[in-house]
Structures are given as structure tokens and as C-alpha cells.
Amino acid sequence: MAPHLLLVMRILFFLTGLSDTQSVSTVSHVSVKQGGSITIPCLYDLRYSNNVKYWCRGYYWLGCSTVVRTDHPKTSGNTSISDDINQRVFTVTMRRLSSSDSDYYWCIVERKNEADDGVSLQISVTPGTPExxxxxxxxxxxxxxxxxxxxxxxxxxxxxxxxxxxxxxxxxxxxxxxxxxxxxxxxxxxxxxxxxxxxxxxxxxxxxxxxxxxxxxxxxxxxxxxxxxxxxxxxxxxxxxxSVTNRDNVVTNENTDAKHQSLLEVLFIPLSLLVVLIAVTLVTWKMLRKHKDKKAKDQPPNTSVQPADPEQNITYSTVSHISGTTQQVKPNPFDPTPLQPN
The missing domain is CATH 2.60.40.10 (Immunoglobulins)
Structure with missing residues (x-):
């Protein structure tokens, strides 16, 4: 580049406040539908991590108007700003855009004792479908x-x-x-x-x-x-x-899951009652059977009277007459001889 052109550019950078060592980058031109939103990322060098960043509106930097800053205010109307120092990017989000928002904007890093560093972009808001x-x-x-x-x-x-x-x-x-x-x-x-x-x-x-x-x-x-x-x-x-198809499938799946859940809730109560009824019936049956077995165990054994043996009922006696007196002798149970009269 010719020396005089380089000198002119440095003078222009000084007059507009624009640094000749740009270390900030972003998109160049975006098209947004009216009523929509847009998020603009502004990337910067590591050395700017702790610097204040701001969003400025206007064709020329020298006369641009600051909209939001990372220190204050972080939100102004439908515009907000946030800074991610780990990714080294600050983002500006503009919501509910109207045709009056169509303009040039600047991503700017504030620097002390020297000119700020920044880059411009254009935002076009259209009532129809964006390009x-x-x-x-x-x-x-x-x-x-x-x-x-x-x-x-x-x-x-x-x-x-x-x-x-x-x-x-x-x-x-x-x-x-x-x-x-x-x-x-x-x-x-x-x-x-x-x-x-x-x-x-x-x-x-x-x-x-x-x-x-x-x-x-x-x-x-x-x-x-x-x-x-x-x-x-x-x-x-x-x-x-x-895609619209994917969104419709998601809605359909959600409705199907809701129907299945409702059906399970309807069947849960009668199934629960049936389980309780079966459990009560089993417990009652076991208690009755246990009581019956205990009653049978406590009852004395049934002893029946056996018919007597005819031979065991025979009594043998010996009678003798002594001096005109009849004396009964005690029967001998082992003597098989029947009693004879004297």
C-alpha cells in the first residue's frame, strides 16, 4: 500500500475512534423477518476478556449511539447483551424486530488509553420472507x-x-x-x-x-x-x-403417552381392589382352617364300649355244708369245676 494512503487511513481511524488493529469479528449482513428475533455473536481476542463490550447503532462509529453495554445497562428495550469470557464472545439479542430496526450496528470492545476496537454489520428487517x-x-x-x-x-x-x-x-x-x-x-x-x-x-x-x-x-x-x-x-x-413433520410426530407421541397413562389410571383402582379381596379371602380361609385343626386336636379320643367276653363273666363257687350250716366259699377263679350240691 502507498505510504500516503496508509497515513490517510490512520488519520481516519483516529478521527472515527476506530482502531487500526481490529481483533473483533462478526457476521456482515443478516436478514430478519419483522416481529422475529436475532442473536448476533461478536468474537474477540483473549486479551479483551476483562474489557467492557458494547453494542452501538449508526452507520459511522464516530456518531453511533450506544444501545447496551456489558457493565450497564445490559438490557435496553428489546435488546440485551451478555459476555462469555470462556468462549471469548459477547452476544447481542434483539427481539420483536420492526422495520425501524433496520440499520448498521457495531460490536465494540472498550479499551483504556487507546482507541476502542470494533467491527460493523448490517441488519435488514423485512415484512416478507427473508432472503x-x-x-x-x-x-x-x-x-x-x-x-x-x-x-x-x-x-x-x-x-x-x-x-x-x-x-x-x-x-x-x-x-x-x-x-x-x-x-x-x-x-x-x-x-x-x-x-x-x-x-x-x-x-x-x-x-x-x-x-x-x-x-x-x-x-x-x-x-x-x-x-x-x-x-x-x-x-x-x-x-x-x-421440520413441521417432526413437530407433529412429537405432539402425536405425547398424546399417545397421555392416553396410555389415563388408561392405566382407570384400571389401577379395580385391579387394586381385586388384589385386596383375594388377599383377604386367603387370610380368612387360612384362619378358619387353623381354627378347625386346633379344635379337632383338643377333643378327647372317642372310646367305644366293647362287648364283654362271655367266658370272662362266668363265676365259679364252691359250697360246702358244715354242721348244718351253709358256708359259701370264695370262688376260685382258676377252678373250672362247677359247683356241686352236697
């Missing part, structure tokens, strides 16, 4: 699993890409390794409209893949955050594909 949009800006997967993002756009102009913010990109029609994860991009035409969809699949996820990405189509970009968690014992590979 580039996604169903959701948050994706969640597990280590070793996969996630799928659908980026919708209305025109074929420009190349479709998927990029790691602050890193490299993958173009349509390519399947490559991006930061250790396999990424595949497929472009398809939508059946219901004349638009198109860019299907991005990331598989073989790692914890290091957690971070901000963006869909690109021409000059437009849409930021998307991917969170990778450790799998639980019951969790397997997760593929997230936002």
Missing part, C-alpha cells in the same frame, strides 16, 4: 453424534457455504473435514416454493466443535450456535432436522 434464514439459531448434539442444519434462501445467486466463525469454510457440493468433524453440504430445491435449502450435516462431533458457525449465501450470513455435550447412558446419536 436467508434458519428455523433456529441453536443446535445441540452429543460427542460422536451428528446435527443437521437447514438454511433456507430464495435465490441461487452466490455460493452457499458453512463456516466456523473465526475459522474455515465448506462450500456447497463438498464433504470435508472441518476442525476434526465431517461436514457435508447438499443444496436442494424446495417443493412448495421456488426457494432452495442448504442442508448442512456435521457428524462425528467433538466437544471442541462447540461454538458459533454461519450459513452464507452471497452477501447474506446467518449465525448458528452448536453445543456438543457428553452422551448420557440412555442418549444416542442425535440428528436435529427442524
Amino acid at each position: 436467508l434464514y434458519v428455523d433456529q439459531q441453536e443446535l445441540t448434539g452429543v460427542v460422536g453424534g451428528s446435527v443437521t442444519m437447514l438454511c433456507y434462501y430464495s435465490k441461487l445467486g452466490g455460493s452457499g457455504r458453512w463456516c466456523r466463525m473465526g475459522g474455515s469454510c465448506v462450500a456447497v457440493g463438498h464433504s470435508v473435514d472441518l476442525d476434526g468433524t465431517f461436514v457435508k453440504l447438499v443444496q436442494e430445491q424446495r417443493e412448495t416454493t421456488n426457494g432452495y435449502v442448504l442442508m448442512v450435516t456435521m457428524s462425528g462431533l467433538m466437544m471442541e466443535n462447540t461454538g458459533w458457525y454461519r450459513c452464507e449465501k452471497g452477501k447474506l450470513q446467518m449465525p448458528v450456535h452448536v453445543t456438543v455435550n457428553q452422551p448420557s447412558t440412555t442418549q444416542s446419536t442425535i440428528t436435529i432436522t427442524p
